[in-house]
Amino acid sequence: NRTKMSWSVEEFFLWMAYEEHALDLKTDLHMWNDAVLGNCFTFNHFNNSKRTYLKRSDGAQGGIKAAVKLNSVEYLPWTETAAIMTFTHPNTETIFSES
Numbered sequence: 001n002r003t004k005m006s007w008s009v010e011e012f013f014l015w016m017a018y019e020e021h022a023l024d025l026k027t028d029l030h031m032w033n034d035a036v037l038g039n040c041f042t043f044n045h046f047n048n049s050k051r052t053y054l055k056r057s058d059g060a061q062g063g064i065k066a067a068v069k070l071n072s073v074e075y076l077p078w079t080e081t082a083a084i085m086t087f088t089h090p091n092t093e094t095i096f097s098e099s
Contacts, residue, residue, distance in 0.1 A: 006038035014067035
């Protein structure tokens with residue numbers, strides 16, 4: 001199971017907020033796994049039947065904020081770079097590692 005080899009939502013995120021309101025990482029993020037990227041977390045996923053988030057205002061107070069743990073000490077020793085990829089897209093589109 002590849003999902004167990006990648007970080008869980010609790011291991012990756014310290015916190016996340018939308019429009020200055022804290023999100024529940026377990027219910028507001030949809031986890032899926034990509035063979036190249038590993039575990040991915042989608043906010044406002046189209047399969048979230050509990051809530052749909054709409055963009056109402058511009059700026060920092062109107063968007064999403066998150067604090068993440070890079071966990072760079074867990075990278076392989078020959079890896080020199082630690083990075084996080086973020087894709088902003090409509091919630092009806094699926095993202096692939098080639099995006």
